[in-house]
Amino acid sequence: DAGVIQSPRHEVTEMGQEVTLRCKPISGHNSLFWYRQTMMRGLELLIYFNNNVPIDDSGMPEDRFSAKMPNASFSTLKIQPSEPRDSAVYFCASSTHPGELFFGEGSRLTVL
Amino acid sequence: AQKVTQAQTEISVVEKEDVTLDCVYETRDTTYYLFWYKQPPSGELVFLIRRNSFDEQNEISGRYSWNFQKSTSSFNFTITASQVVDSAVYFCALSNQGGSEKLVFGKGTKLTVNP
Numbered sequence: 202d203a204g205v206i207q208s209p210r211h212e213v214t215e216m217g218q219e220v221t222l223r224c225k226p227i228s229g230h231n232s233l234f235w236y237r238q239t240m241m242r243g244l245e246l247l248i249y250f251n252n253n254v255p256i257d258d259s260g261m262p263e264d265r266f267s268a269k270m271p272n273a274s275f276s277t278l279k280i281q282p283s284e285p286r287d288s289a290v291y292f293c294a295s296s297t298h299p300g301e302l303f304f305g306e307g308s309r310l311t312v313l
Numbered sequence: 314a315q316k317v318t319q320a321q322t323e324i325s326v327v328e329k330e331d332v333t334l335d336c337v338y339e340t341r342d343t344t345y346y347l348f349w350y351k352q353p354p355s356g357e358l359v360f361l362i363r364r365n366s367f368d369e370q371n372e373i374s375g376r377y378s379w380n381f382q383k384s385t386s387s388f389n390f391t392i393t394a395s396q397v398v399d400s401a402v403y404f405c406a407l408s409n410q411g412g413s414e415k416l417v418f419g420k421g422t423k424l425t426v427n428p
Contacts, residue, residue, distance in 0.1 A: 204357075232414050234414070243418060243419070243420045243421065244404065244418040246416065249415065251414065256414070257415060290356070292358070296414065298363075299346070299408065299414055300346050300348050300363050300406070300414070300416060301348075301360050301363060302358070302360060302416070303360070304357045304358040304359070305357060306355065306356050306357045307356050307357065
């Protein structure tokens, strides 16, 4: 069975550019999460959806970040405009049981 | 406030040694869940275990075992007879609303098992 699929795996962009990260959750999973991982701050929950509805976006750093889940099989995390401090690994995860998350391989973002 | 502390930043052992990874948590909730995840060098996090606050029974799964003690707010993870493939970063996590989807992660412990 396919796991959580994220794209792109690596993204290098310049400050001010728009970045869109994509995620396809595991089929049948009703919850989807976006996490950010950095050395300084560790793993931070940015936002999570349940049945395609955003439940908690308190971790979204600021208005430059937005996330959508138009259907059960697709989600995006957008950063506009990007800044160097946004450089991190962004993980998407999905689950069907509370706390038992299945993570994708992550999207490593570098903003120059 | 909910918090997870993994005091050991890095641990290095030789293959076949036993190793214990410490996890201390803070929460005001009476109902909560604790988790361990493994992040191998490939990057994706892998779920290992979930424990609820009402079940203090120790758990064993092969070479892995977990010791949950509410009296000390700890949920420690022991790997018996470690192997090189156990090398990874291990994260302890807490759900702050009793089964909620929202996990608070510790900073992780990097385990290196040397041949």
